[in-house]
Amino acid sequence: MVKDWYSILRDLNIYIKNGGGKKSSFRLSFGSRQRSAACRTVSPPPAPPPARTGREVAMAAAAFARGTGLCTAQLPRPLLRTQRIFASGGGAPGRRQHCQQVPAEPRLTRTWQQDGIRNIVLNNPLKRNALSLSMISSLREDILHDIESTDLRVIIISGEGPIFSSGHDLKELAFEKGEKHHREVFETCSEVMTLLPKLPVPVIAKVNGLATAAGCQLVASCDVAVASEKSRFATPGVNVGLFCSTPGVAVGRSLPRKVAMEMLLTGEPMTAQEALLHGLISRVVPEDKLEDETLRIARRICESSRPVVALGKATFYKQMEQDVGTAYRTASRVMVENLALQDGQEGIKAFVSKRKPAWSHS
Secondary structure (H helix, E strand, O other), X not given: OHHHHHHHHHHHHHXXXXXXXXXXXXXXXXXXXXXXXXXXXXXOOOOOOOOOOHHHHHHHHHHHHHHHOOOHHHOOHHHHXXXXXXXXXXXXXXXXXXXXXXXXXXXXXXXEEEOOEEEEEEOOHHHOOOOOHHHHHHHHHHHHOOOOOOOOOEEEEEEOOOEEEOOOOHHHHOHHHHHHHHHHHHHHHHHHHHHHHHOOOOEEEEEOOEEEOHHHHHHHHOOEEEEEOOOEEEOHHHHHOOOOHHHHHHHHOOOOHHHHHHHHHHOOOEEHHHHHHXXXXXXXXXXXXXXXXXXXXXXXXXXXXXXHHHHHHHHHHHHHOOOHHHHXXXXXXXXXXXXXXXXXXXXHHHHHOOOOOOOOOO
């Protein structure tokens, strides 16, 4: 079996070097592996000694894997890669070869939706889920996708890894990027933050770790925020010479003024319990209960009428910007509008009849 394995590699090496009158800079050997992004055409070499064709080599490799109990993923990388080239026809004699393989750039967010709940995960833990321009744009796209669908009832935003989000990517804020790019970063971020309260469905931040600067701003901009006990919140921009002015907009509207100013002026982190005490978040739970508690809140929201929730959310934020007298007039008018909704009448009828309401969500 070992002899057959070496013969497969030998024949494969010969085929790659001499196949179809072209020589690829893709080189296969036992001790090293070299690969170039481009192929060049050279004069046809002498006819190769009798050997397996590319398809036969690929089939032999697969057969060898099956015979030894290996899965395809356990084959050596050069063989596996070449096997895929032959399987796609890219290495067949007489065909033009393109050795360049450009891997697809991974999305910076992951999203899925089930039972009315859309989960959006900031998915760049190696860069501390920094809110780069690409990340912000991906987040906005996931938020707005089919936002008017009655199947969507609530959105949960979380972060992959031990950090919810570290805020803006400081590399994007370097002087060399220029003022135009800097303005685009902050304007796009502000657009997403101001978008969240205007959505027709509630947005829940699920925080398990550190949320700093614009990451803290994102938490403060959500309608509800559930955090694990180990979570921390900070606006440390002042320590690197960039005062957290835009995070201060959301943080300053969630915390008492002096508490917010202390965060902004010192950059010191706030514990989850302190954040709860001052109103930055709505609930603190043990880390192992974070998922269950967040889903419990989301499912409870899903039990209500979508248009009633949308009307109530919009009214809440609108009246908060008004003086007390104007706020009451606004809220009184909306209560009348709420009663005119089909689900508004259904809820009252169900209560009087002592039955569960059958929402139409219209």
